[in-house]
Amino acid sequence: MAAKPSDEQDQPGPAETPHYYGHRTRLRERFQRAGPDALSDYELLELALFAALPRRDTKPLAKLLLKTFGSFAEVIHAPETRLREVDGIGDASIHQLKLIAAAAHRVAKGELKQRTALSSWNDVIDYCRTAMAFADKEQFRILFLDKRNQLIADEVQQTGTVDHTPVYPREVIKRALELSATAIILVHNHPSGDPTPSQADIQMTKAIVDIAAPLGISVHDHIIVGKNGHASLKGMKLI
Structure with missing residues (x-):
């Protein structure tokens, strides 16, 4: 039986040039040039997973996560136990997703604390x-x-x-x-x-x-x- 891909099973070997390296560069450049609104949910999610999966194509995983949970917000807030059921998800990916969720929460709370609640x-x-x-x-x-x-x-x-x-x-x-x-x-x-x-x-x-x-x-x-x-x-x- 084939092993389940995970954060620890990064391919390929050092001598290879993965097809997705150019894609990563183009995606980063588009994000920097045009901003997050220029990216679809799956593109933003694959970009977010780059750091967790430095030697894997994150596009299939991003699309699978969205298919499983429904939206970017539902992916990052999904329970850890359910995330682990998704092929290709391991500790590093879960840490990255939960870090994004925590950052979103902290930003929203900070904006609320700076304003009068009833006027915002x-x-x-x-x-x-x-x-x-x-x-x-x-x-x-x-x-x-x-x-x-x-x-x-x-x-x-x-x-x-x-x-x-x-x-x-x-x-x-x-x-x-x-x-x-x-x-x-x-x-x-x-x-x-x-x-x-x-x-x-x-x-x-x-x-x-x-x-x-x-x-x-x-x-x-x-x-x-x-x-x-x-x-x-x-x-x-x-x-």
Whole structure:
């Protein structure tokens, strides 16, 4: 049985000139000259894998990853266990993909912290989607804001299963008081991809609003994110 290709099985020998070396050079030059928008998802992904696989043609692997997971974002946020199921993926490739995901998360968080949350709602949504939309388990996150609606803290309160996360309203408000937050934004993800709020989501949000209001803490919104988009309970007039 043929061995499964991996990061450690880089071909070819030193005397050969691989056909893809010229392709790598051209792809790098196009990226530098025209920017990332000039590259398709698979081209950007193969470029990202160059460092992990210096002596392999990364185009077939990039196309296989996109076929398996669906999009560039879904590839870099895919669970490590699922990535390892893809022929040609090893430790170096996984490290590279997760580094890109971490960098995207850090950039989105940095942009959010530099702005007033309510005046840059697109940044809030982008950050929430970058942080959570492609996770394989539900997470419940809270953005704690000061009186100027600037970010004090960003914390994942709970991580649950593929379709449920336990949330305790009094614990949410207790943490807001500890941080002297005057407002919060609730966020959680739906691993199914569909961000439509459930009845349990709505009831839990209303319970938090009811406890927060007498204490002077405003619940600005509850945002649900998924790979297919996002939903705002405030925008839907559900709170």
